[in-house]
Amino acid sequence: MQSPRSKKDVQSLNGKLAALTRFLSRAADSALPFFHTLKGCLSKKDFIWTDEAERAFQDVKAFLKELPALTAPIPGETLTVYLTASSEAIISVLISDRGKTQMSVYFVSKVLQDGEVNYPAMEKLIYALVHTARLLRQYFQTHPIQVFTDQPxxxxxxxxxxxxxxxKWAIELGEHGITFLLRHSVKGQVIADFLVELPSDMIKQGETTVTRRGMDEFWKLYTDGASSEEGAGLGILLVSPNGEEITYAIRLKFAASNNEAEYEALISSLSLAKSIDVRQLTAYVDSQLVASQLNGNFEARDTSMQKYLELTKALTNTFTTFEVKQIHRNRNKKADALSKLASLLYDHFTKKVMVEVLERKSTEEDTLMATITTEEECWMTPFIKYLADGTFPEDKLQAHRIQMRAxxxxxxxxxxxxxxxxxxYLRCVGPAQTKEIIRGMHEGACSTHSGYRMIVSRIKRMGYxxxxxYRDTYDLIVNCEACQIHAPVNRSPRRNMIPIHAAWSFCKWGIDIIGPFPRGVGNVNS
Known part of the structure; x- marks a missing residue:
């Protein structure tokens, strides 16, 4: 096959490639140079066959000599989808796992047009999945679909x-049984070629994607504690890998020494970093005692210091990488200023900065009024399995419900x-705790035996x-003995009283009108 020499030849080539799209793993991306050749070509004189188009033409010819073998899916088997995107095209492949090998079922590709080219990288991948679901709707509706990707x-x-x-795309994809899994390794050579052949320019400069890369890089932590006659305060400065600063001030409502304040600042800052899923952390403190005890250079002899040291080491073990360094106070000015302001100028400081108040020491054990335990098997189990591992129930109808509500x-x-x-966010509880919560709200301390709607509203405000x-609360309140004994008794009749009129006049006095009485002798009334 010779290289195209006119505009008509290029148009014919594009038509042939469109007919073979199902069998070509990179049809749209390979045809881009041909589309660029036709762009602006209004007459025969404007036609220019560039070197880039010639190289793409030779690559297509070489690829057509070794087309991958496609297979038909078995009814009910799980199919796998791989997605990729370039600057001007989106491509996907539908795979069937046959033992230790992966067989191609269908290749899908599309050239992005107009505003679609400006989509962020994440939206391009999602759009590739949406386009694949629209084109291969018969496969998505009759087979479980797994999407292997390294993007969230x-x-x-x-x-x-x-x-x-x-x-709109989320709602459209919600009707299909799609499971998203992390892509680890690639088995088939065709899939490897499909993923390697495309350039990695999907992430342009200035585009942002949702990744956890920032959490996996080193964060910097600066802490300081200050204690005086007026009170004690803590200053925390958490710096992200991008240079963003998170400032935090804490007011201690109990007496604490300088060393205890330093430990309280470090413990509070570690809890803060843990709450935002920081993995690697470097802590900078100006206390020689704290840094030396954590590094093993000093020994904690005081009982209070031993408790603080054990708690701090337990928190540091939750991070992938943790390191503590001692620095001069001049390099810890921001944290030092926060701690002093929190300890001295508390009333005025709270108007400008959020300040937390600690009621007791971190080493003191919390007294829990009630413990919420998670049951082994309840209504939460399918949601937990799906959100944690992506596992669906065996029943297809139940699996679809879980996927829609998850x-x-x-x-x-x-x-x-x-x-x-x-x-x-409301914490979900199982059937074993629901009765205790309802009784606590309805019959517990300071309860007023309110109606079921008020009880449900209070339970939601409590965070459960x-x-x-509503149904469970109503069923339990209806059988409350105290409500039945002390409830006001309604003595009014069930129905309104209806007055009954007499059928005959004067009948209630036993009088009947029979007409005028006859007159007697002498015209006397008898």
């Missing part, structure tokens, strides 16, 4: 704050939460949730 597509689609076209739940640190648009809250 699932996290982006399940965020409650998404809007616009992302929200975006309204959030799983972290072994606890399932219910999301809300206007309220904080479970399905059928």
């Amino acid at each position: 597509i699932k996290h982006v689609l399940t965020r409650p704050e998404i809007s616009g076209r992302m929200a 975006p309204m739940y959030y799983f972290k640190n072994g606890i399932l939460y219910r999301k809300s648009f206007t309220e904080p 949730f479970w399905p059928h809250m």
